[in-house]
Amino acid sequence: MSSFPSIDTELLRTFVAIADNGGFTRAAKMVNRTQSAVSMQMKRLEEDVLQRSLFARDGRQIRLTAEGQVLLGFARRILKLHGEVFTTLREPHMIGAVRIGTPDDYVMRFLPGILSRFAQAYPLVQVDVHCESSLQLLQRQDLDLTIVTREPGKEIGQLLRQERFVWAEANGFTPHEQNPIPLAMFNTDCFCRDWACNALTSLDRPYRIAYTSPSLSAIMAVVSAGLAVTAQLQSLITADMRILGEAEGLCELPVANIMLLRNASSQGPITECLAEHIAEGFKL
Incomplete structure (x- = not known):
């Protein structure tokens, strides 16, 4: 038998909630405990169970230490397996x-x-x-x-994926050479639209919002027809499109x-x- 102490899944659940919500206060609401109870749980996890510091404080902000990042990966896997046991055998x-x-x-x-x-x-x-x-x-x-x-x-919640926005246009078309550049973007409540417009302004490239829609499929249909350039997450760019960059006079966009x-x-x-x-x- 192993001499290692066991780790209560409730401690891991609280730990993951802190990591996902960026602090003890929000995590306490998620796990239906008081903030002091959450603090006591983490003190027990750090001092009694693992004997490692899991959190580093930067002013009011809390971030995971290197050991905390390692534990987070294991904690998610343990909780997933724990849940699968009950959903498989009991439900x-x-x-x-x-x-x-x-x-x-x-x-x-x-x-x-x-x-x-x-x-x-x-x-x-x-x-x-x-x-x-x-x-x-x-x-x-x-x-x-x-x-x-x-x-x-x-960021709030659980990080699923980090991905860069990229410029794209249809293969065989060159709307990026037009002056002003025609853009196909989401409607105004989209920060990626602001990123694209600000980037073109910083490059002193004239542009116009030629097409807008709340639907990605509508935007991609316009782009596929060669009518405009768009800026979207790289994984959303389809095979009939090509990604644009410095060679076309366009700068790199941020990661979302x-x-x-x-x-x-x-x-x-x-x-x-x-x-x-x-x-x-x-x-x-």
Whole structure:
């Protein structure tokens, strides 16, 4: 038998909540404990169980130490396996519904595989998908899980993926050579549109917003027809398009963060299982 002490899964659950929510206060709400109770849990985890410092404080901000980052990966895997044991042995035929919100960007690229694998595991669960912009989704309180795109420094929730925005146009067309450059972008409540416009302004490249839509498929249809340039996450660029860069006189765009938010008031085995499938799906 191993002489190592066991780690209570509740300690790991609280630890992950702190990492996902950026602090003890928000984590306390997620795990339905007081802030002092959360602090005591982490003191026990650091001093009694692992004997390692997991958190470093920078003013009011809390970040994970190198040891904390290592533990976070293990903690997610342990909690996932822990959940699978119970859902497989105690609730092999989960029945219910779960509501997820996502920008239109990720519906075709990521959701088909995620929902297919989830349906195979839990065929009796109803999944309601709501597609809106990230800003609109952040204002909603009725969703169990929400996928949003966030700017650097504004991350909340669990990081699913980091990805750079890129310029793109259709193969065989050169709308980037037009003056002003015609752009096809999301509607005004999208920070990536601001990134694109600010970048062109800094380059002193005249541009015009030629096409707007809340739908990614509509934007991509315009771009595929050779009518405009767009700026989108690199993984969303299709085979009939090419990425533009310095050779075309365009600068590099920033990296965005794709985050998963959990509704603290509607957590349960169904929601958590889908969250795990989403996290795995965005790694592919």
